[in-house]
Amino acid sequence: xxxxxxTPKFQVLKTGQxxxxxxxxxxxxxxxSWYRQDPGMGLRLxxxxxxxxxxxxxxxxxxxxxxxxxxxxFPLRLLSAxxxxxxxxxxASSYRxxxxxxxxxxxxxxxxx
Amino acid sequence: xxxxxxxxxxxxIQEGEDVSMNCTSSSIFNTWLWYKQDPGEGPVLLIALYKAxxxxxxxxxxxxxGITRKDSFLxxxxxxxxxxxxxxxxxxxxxxxKLVFGKGTKLTVNP
Numbered sequence: 001x002x003x004x005x006x007t008p009k010f011q012v013l014k015t016g017q018x019x020x021x022x023x024x025x026x027x028x029x030x031x032x033s034w035y036r037q038d039p040g041m042g043l044r045l046x047x048x049x050x051x052x053x054x055x056x057x058x059x060x061x062x063x064x065x066x067x068x069x070x071x072x073x074f075p076l077r078l079l080s081a082x083x084x085x086x087x088x089x090x091x092a093s094s095y096r097x098x099x100x101x102x103x104x105x106x107x108x109x110x111x112x113x
Numbered sequence: 114x115x116x117x118x119x120x121x122x123x124x125x126i127q128e129g130e131d132v133s134m135n136c137t138s139s140s141i142f143n144t145w146l147w148y149k150q151d152p153g154e155g156p157v158l159l160i161a162l163y164k165a166x167x168x169x170x171x172x173x174x175x176x177x178x179g180i181t182r183k184d185s186f187l188x189x190x191x192x193x194x195x196x197x198x199x200x201x202x203x204x205x206x207x208x209x210x211k212l213v214f215g216k217g218t219k220l221t222v223n224p
Binding site for chain 2: 004042050090096102
């Protein structure tokens with residue numbers, strides 16, 4: 001199993017550009033989530049999904065969209081990038097129902113100039 | 114939102130020393146998890162705790178789920194240089210599908 005994969009690993013955007021961060025998992029996990037990590041802030045939840053077709057907002061959802069058309073994939077879209085979105089983004093997945101042991105991808109380091 | 118207070122923020126220790134870090138909250142959690150993050154990598158799960166009072170070990174690591182369900186600690190015994198990294202606690206609130214993360218403890222081990 002590859003686990004949780006994320007692409008790209010690094011990305012530089014100009015203010016106002018849009019892009020999609022890709023996340024995929026091959027563990028048949030129902031639950032998937034996106035976090036951003038900023039220095040001294042820990043991991044903050046952006047959006048999450050408990051299954052295909054179901055998404056919900058986390059702590060810091062503004063400026064981001066998600067969709068979940070398949071169990072395996074959970075892309076994160078930046079609609080109009082802003083410098084405040086410069087961060088490291090992590091995707092995670094887990095089974096539902098009791099064992100909330102989330103497995104993380106390697107991250108995408110995004111810089112918005 | 115819910116907050117986990119993780120301490121200390123950073124630790125500088127000598128190889129061979131024992132380490133202790135903890136997380137506290139004003140809320141009751143159903144699950145406590147401890148993760149380690151190496152530079153440039155995603156967090157990796159170390160230990161998961163599911164019951165109040167539970168004490169679980171993973172090699173030189175030991176973690177406990179507090180009796181009040183509002184806290185947890187992680188101990189590392191006989192530290193080695195590869196223990197360097199950031200350690201995060203995470204808790205799952207009852208009735209929630211989401212994890213809340215602490216801000217991390219950065220561990221430096223001097224050989």
